[in-house]
Amino acid sequence: MTQVILDKIQKVYSGGDVAAVDDFSLEIPTGKLVAFLGPSGCGKTTTLKMIAGLIQPTTGRILFDGEDVLPIPAEKRGAVMVFQNYLLFPYMSVGDNVGFGLKMRGVNKRVITERVAEMLALVKLPDIAKRRPTQLSGGQQQRVALARALITEPRVLLLDEPLSNLDAHLRDEMRDLILSIQRDLAVTTVFVTHDQEEAVLLADQIALMFDGLLLQYASPAEFYQRPISERAARFFGGVNFIPARRDNGMVRTDIGDFHFAAQEGERAPSGAAVMTIRPEQIRLNDSAENNSVRGRIRERIYVGTYTRYKIALGAHEIEAIRSADLPGAIGVGDEVNVHFPADRIWVVPA
Ligand SMILES: Nc1ncnc2c1ncn2[C@@H]1O[C@H](COP(=O)(O)OP(=O)(O)OP(=O)(O)O)[C@@H](O)[C@H]1O
Ligand SMILES: [Mg+2]
Structure with missing residues (x-):
């Protein structure tokens, strides 16, 4: 369980003249689920990738439990990202996909097999370890991607729009599954979405973003009762x-x-x-x-x-x-x- 602090982070992509993310500061409390909410292009994925270590901020600091993690490469940082399009390895079986992170660490084969079975049970997908990702539905692939991330026991779980490729019924089911796993494991989680209702249903705290800036960081109830501006109020259905x-x-x-x-x-x-x-x-x-x-x-x-x-x-x-x-x-x-x-x-x- 890990507390994450973003301290005035800024990202200017090379060739970009405006910052994709600017002056962004917030604390993600240990074991909580925080939603990054905002319209397309506001910098949600960029911020997530900086936490994961996949890109470096132009300026600012990122701390895990008080420790500056910017010098730590992605694979050692302990923040895993689950991408919107899952990015499973198509030529590997489901089991090998899920076990991949442990194999990279040189964990022994028997332990990997056990842990893979545990993880697939956790995401409610037992008995499919031998299949290929192409033989799975979108919702199943999403669960496999989640299992693959969780098997490494990450300090921080980063989910980039995990529900946006699923149809309405699957979306509800997957949302409930993510919430129950997050609560069970109490893993510090950031969940990216542009859907206000999804953020309200899932998050302990919501970071509302526009144009690379953090407009308001508050609990779901606060967004209804104490929006910081008309824009924030409108995003939450104020009329x-x-x-x-x-x-x-x-x-x-x-x-x-x-x-x-x-x-x-x-x-x-x-x-x-x-x-x-x-x-x-x-x-x-x-x-x-x-x-x-x-x-x-x-x-x-x-x-x-x-x-x-x-x-x-x-x-x-x-x-x-x-x-x-x-x-x-x-x-x-x-x-x-x-x-x-x-x-x-x-x-x-x-
Ligand atoms: N590799 C890149 N190089 C240059 N600009 C980029 C790059 N990636 C993203 N951007 C720009 O940075 C801004 C933020 O992009 P980002 O992907 O973080 O948005 P987002 O909030 O995740 O949007 P969406 O909801 O559409 O996924 C956008 O203006 C985007 O065009
Ligand atoms: Mg994005």
């Missing part, structure tokens, strides 16, 4: 954004002024800002008078257990979600009381 000004404990907007319970971790500056609130935290037609404004229902989308409303508020439109169990039908064209609980309002810099 309600109203231009605002902070004024002590108040947020002033052109639809009204709202009390705002400043929250821990809050970084919004006073001055120009954006007020945001999640649709499920808005209350419609409750009895609250403060922090309430009148709005008109524009659209009503019934989703079974809840209903989603689009509501006109002055020149703005917001969305609110309401449980289907609540009494009192609300229909298109109705005027409603829209309540923003003070402790649910969140303010980010404009």
